[in-house]
Amino acid sequence: MKIKKYFGLLGMEIPLFLYMLGSYLNYPVFQNLIYEKECLLKYDQNITFCRNVSAYYDDKDIQSASNHFYFISSLTLLCPSIVTTLLLGAAADYKSIKIPLIIPYVGCILGTINYVFQSYFIHTSVYLLLISDALFGLCGGFIAIISTTLTYGVKTSIRYRSYRIAGVEGAIGMGGTVGYALSGTVRESLGYAATFLIILGVQLCALIYLLFRAKEMKYESTGPDEHTYGITALISTTGKQLVTVIREFYRVLAKSRPFRVILALNLLAFGVEMLIFSGLQDIQYSYLRYKLEWGDKKYGWFSGLSYGVTTFAVIVFYPLLRMKLMSDGMLATLGLFFKMISLFMFAFLQNEAMAYSIAVVVMFNRFVSTGFRAFISSLIEIQEQGKIFSVIALLEGITTLIATSIYNNVYPKTLEFFPGLLYLISAALLLVPLIIVSTSDFIVRKTPPEVSEGILNSHNDVIDEVTSTGSNS
Template identity: 25%
Template structure:
């Protein structure tokens, strides 16, 4: 009995020992599995960090390449853009000369040398500028309401082309005014304003360009990209006006200057037509007849859709924020447009005593300061210091208030040249507000909202410019710079609103990846296609700067989307 019991005890101990070995093996296996899983997670994390660093490096290289391409395009396009809009100073100069000779009745020799300072001439031109600004901005109000919603479906390219066509017709009209020397200043103003106004003018091209940026960029890069295009447009406009005045001062006639401008605009139109890509909705039937597309333009539903898109309730305080941003744009555009109509008159009055050539050189200086200010606000404040949009707007408001005060008390050349340096960040208000709008509104509504905003953009000069002109006429003999105090007053509301935004952050609208044009399917992953685009850009070096920028911008955006989206 004891023998069998001993055997049983031995079996039990062996079984327990075996179970212990099995349990130990199971524990070891579980430990191994756990360690393997942990190591797998470590490897996955390291791989993710490596890919993040690699992607960041690629992103940096792409942005570097983008900047390099922009610099190439900038340097090669400068001659064309500089004379791409030479009619501003020259048109004003021709209006003053014709008002002096034909409407006041003074002799041509006196009018050529000192007639532009004549108070009667100044008052006539100031009155003309009042209703000319009405013509410039009345039709674009209607135009953008229809084209905004339409461009959300069919793309932004056609509105840009229509506006370019209007500028070409304006140059032809100005050449006819030169050919017929009895055309009075009133006729010159009407002929130069009506074609551009009927095709949308500045308002339409702003709507199309800013919507195009929203179509093709991510929210992260939008402030920088909008700043770049704003700086480029400021640079081009100022450079063209300044060079036009310099050419006039060097003895070149109106015929030569307007012909060069017309030729460059014609080239820009052709370049845009054949080489600038379009963006449109993916589900649009591209086989639609032309009659259907035109009928869609004239659809009154577009106006209703634009108003609904702007006024609809949005997440957080989105709707209230949109309304406040429109108030900022109104208070920004009123001084910008109002001062433009009176600044040249102020500079050529007895207060400053300049002639057209002096003002042309001054325009070149202002252009350089404005462009440098754009680079500072983008490169230093946005990219390096990472300032928010509201903070950028606050600094811009302070800069504009200081610059306007210097302008108001300017009594000679020194203060006139100091004022643009103080006002160096003026344009950043538009950059900040436009960027903030694009972050509140999703891409598929950008055309509608921008068109509705454009109506306020065009309506502002209708009320603001007559007020500026009236103040200038009323204070011409006592304090000619008084109209700059109106600019100071109009800058305080944006200052308070930007400060409010510092405490009420924007909730970005949900957005998909940047929109790609139909032509991008084959060329997006094809480096040869990208090099071909760059080659085309280098060929077309004498086109309006902002239009050249788009092709560079598109290529870089699609490359960036390939790596990061």
């Protein structure tokens, strides 16, 4: 594939990168802010004491209170975002591809404005931070941003599905790398409020890009009567639309098609992996703070390095291996294998040197989500791409809810005897998706193309074309 044509595929990866940059600038700072506000509550608003991570890094009461608040924060964000993501997914298939892209960014910006105020008035209640979660969640949250971006990319570049998805993963990784690396350093230099203002500026740039660069697609008119007005009519229409969306999602999963069982099993496997990822992401800052006395600065440096390594791998190695040697399912299997090793190392973490050595092992972690999304997408017809990515987004929302409920409530109880227990259990559970995706990939690749009724045959023709073009790079 020619270099010019490859970069011509870039589109919504740019605002996604900006969103991820802001999101990962926010994440360690937000975690640190929670700890500081919980500390201020416990230690009579002693700001000097609470700014010193080493002074109370092993305070189990604050650890428990912070994880409990993060659990409530996640619920406030995810519960409304699941419903909104369903509606945005349907709109992307039948109404508009541009508006569903924009709505989550608006909610994100409103939430960040609240963070500016809540961090400037540092002594206010930690629970006022939930306003941001509610605003973002009502607009779809991060689940909707990922889902609508993937839908837009696949719908506008169906011939380059695997590479477009890898590009999205690359944008996520680059944003995470830069955002994580700068987060604690920027916060320490400028303070909370100024950091959130920088994040707000980045998010506004992403929104402006979408407004001017996102392209609309042509749709047949299937909406409600344009002469219907009023709040009652709007609520009624929204309710009917939600029922329709759920029914259509069921049809996607229940429809008679080649490899229907494989599709269902891989959605289950991907759900297990997302549950583990979400749960460990929720507790990782707390875990490293407890084990190594890290604040947002050191945590940001470590996470930035890890994301940098995984991003380089998904941008460079994934397309090369996909074109020349391996299928999407095989690459997902490779990622799962190394992820299990990294989680085992995390479980027995002892010092900073050991922590940084894990950054090498996690190199292939992003192969998991990229491989799963591309493999599942290859089992679905073109006109169902929007729905299947919304199904994945819905699955991500549900598993994240379950994960945040389990990990944030169980982790504080493990501090008394073995803080790494959840990492060890998670590594063992990853055997389930590893076996499913590796077996499924083998079955699909060994099945004659005519059995698939053209779906996979068409997909393979696309890959062959991309591969042959890529040999001329």
